[in-house]
Amino acid sequence: MIIETQRYGLHPDDIDFIMAAMKKGRVGIIPTDSVYAFCCLANQKSAIETISRLKHLDPKAAMFSIICKDLSQASEYFTQWDTPIFRLLNKNLPGPFTFIMNAGGVAPSFLKSKRKTIGLRIPDHTVVKSIMGRLTVPLMVGSVVTSEDTEDYYTDSDELIRMYEKQVGFIVIDEGARQEVSTVVDLTSGEPEIIRQSRHQLKM
Numbered sequence: 001m002i003i004e005t006q007r008y009g010l011h012p013d014d015i016d017f018i019m020a021a022m023k024k025g026r027v028g029i030i031p032t033d034s035v036y037a038f039c040c041l042a043n044q045k046s047a048i049e050t051i052s053r054l055k056h057l058d059p060k061a062a063m064f065s066i067i068c069k070d071l072s073q074a075s076e077y078f079t080q081w082d083t084p085i086f087r088l089l090n091k092n093l094p095g096p097f098t099f100i101m102n103a104g105g106v107a108p109s110f111l112k113s114k115r116k117t118i119g120l121r122i123p124d125h126t127v128v129k130s131i132m133g134r135l136t137v138p139l140m141v142g143s144v145v146t147s148e149d150t151e152d153y154y155t156d157s158d159e160l161i162r163m164y165e166k167q168v169g170f171i172v173i174d175e176g177a178r179q180e181v182s183t184v185v186d187l188t189s190g191e192p193e194i195i196r197q198s199r200h201q202l203k204m
Contacts, residue, residue: 005174009130026169032123034182037141065119066138091203094124
């Protein structure tokens with residue numbers, strides 16, 4: 001199903017459809033404040049394996065991120081952070097940043113990388129907010145790239161639809177979205193290390 005983004009986010013009927021699809025283990029594609037992303041419920045192992053297949057990745061080696069509605073929910077999935085880390089997260093989220101942190105005990109093992117880490121995202125996008133407002137668990141997400149050999153992203157929604165309409169349960173299109181990667185920050189050592197710098201500067 002192809003869903004068009006409204007100015008206020010998503011129509012309630014569209015949110016109902018998305019919720020039903022994900023609860024059945026379906027994968028979808030949504031816009032974020034960076035690039036389009038595959039998404040599924042973070043407690044759906046089979047759906048995560050589907051995303052890995054779509055991205056041509058080994059699920060055991062893949063590095064994915066979870067989208068949380070806020071830092072309160074995020075704190076359940078990561079090891080306890082100290083005051084400086086909390087302040088850094090609070091200054092930059094919601095926003096186009098991915099923070100790699102050590103996974104906590106609540107996080108299912110299939111979400112964790114070999115390093116026992118997970119990426120945290122809290123995007124500032126109306127579609128994401130519309131979806132997260134209805135969820136009690138995070139979303140697991142992975143960027144949609146045009147080729148497994150490149151880091152190019154879909155700027156043409158028609159091309160995105162042609163490629164994935166028959167492979168996913170839904171695609172949410174935002175024609176006004178600007179496809180730019182997030183800034184990736186590693187916080188596993190306790191000190192921020194920028195792994196990928198986009199035009200979005202980290203506020204310290």
